[in-house]
Amino acid sequence: MKIAIIGAGNLGISIANGILNSELTINSLYLTKRNISELKQWKSVSNVIVTKNNVEAVSNSEIIILAVQPKQLPLVLGEIKDVINATKHMVISVITGRKISDIESVLGSEVPIIRSMPNTAISVSESMTCLCANKKGEDKFIIAQNIFNSVGKTMCIDEKLMQAATVICASGIAFWMRLIRATTQGAIQLGFDAKEAQELSMQTCLGAASLLVKSKSHPEQEIDRVTTPSGCTIEGLNEMEHQGLSSSLIKGLVASFEKINQI
Incomplete structure (x- = not known):
């Protein structure tokens, strides 16, 4: 595979780490960023090319992963549209709040386009990634699934659910981190040192999720x-509910969803 990640920020780098640590065969991986000094550690990695030049990255790749900030998307699409080849390329967007139609309006509907929402756990091959595609992208959907299944799990959804998926899966990482942090603080209050408390909290969270999965x-x-x-x-559960644990979580998800629809 020849892959270009356009916009190697936090999520882009997480994707790069996940891909390189997977069993995928990567012939070349372009990482682009305006300030490439932040990517200097990647210059020595085999098959990785670091550049500011988005056109160069797209021209020499087949799978284009758009990972820029939402406000940067129009500029980036305008920059690469003349080197996008509908036969050669497939475009995968991981950009929050940007629809397939936003990309089609610049690149055209003949280009295979996949909209996806992974999360930062992709760097440790534990992402939950939701996917949808335009008509042309359906023919290459399996390629995107193979990429993201190599670094976690995937779910095919309707595009109208993508904003909600962003809240549950992507923002969800931060929400679960806050819950783990709160459990850690509680464990410290009960007598454990900070390192012990975090280990207890992390493993218990992992165990709970594993019980449901298996x-x-x-x-x-x-x-x-x-x-x-x-x-x-039951005493602890009831106290948590009296203090609004479940309702606070649900309200937080809804607030995040309302915010993402304003972006």
């Missing part, structure tokens, strides 16, 4: 297995 059960079923009548677990 058993395919419902969260309430797993909760029922832990709680006992008049026990400490």
Whole structure:
């Protein structure tokens, strides 16, 4: 594969790390950024080319991953449109809030376009990536799935759900980090040192998710297995609910969704 990541910021670099650590065969990986001094550590990586030149990167690649900031997209598309070849290239966008039609309006509907929303866990091959495509992109959808399945899991969704997927999957990383952080702080208050507290919180979170993934059960079923009548677990759960844990989480997701629709 010959891949170009246009906009090697936090998410772009996470994608690059994930791809290079996967079992995919990468012939070349272009990383572009306006300030390439921030990418100097990548210059010594085999098959990786660092450049400011988006046209060069696109011309020498087949799979173009757009990872720039939303406000930069029109400028970047205008820059690369003359070297995009509908037969040679497929375009994968990971840009928040930008529709397939936004890209088609510049590059045309004959170009295969995949809209995706991975998260930063892609750097450790644990991303949950949602995907959708334009008509031409459907023919190459399997390529995008193979890329993102190599660095986590994928789900094909309707484009109208992509904003919600961004909140749940991409912003969701930060939400879960905050929950882990809060659990860590609670563990410190109960007597553990900071390192122990974080390890306990991380592994317990991983264990909880793994139970659901492997058993395919419902969260309430797993909760029922832990709680006992008049026990400490139900006491803690009830106090959390009295303080608005579930409603606060849901309100946070809705607030994030409303904000993303303003971008």
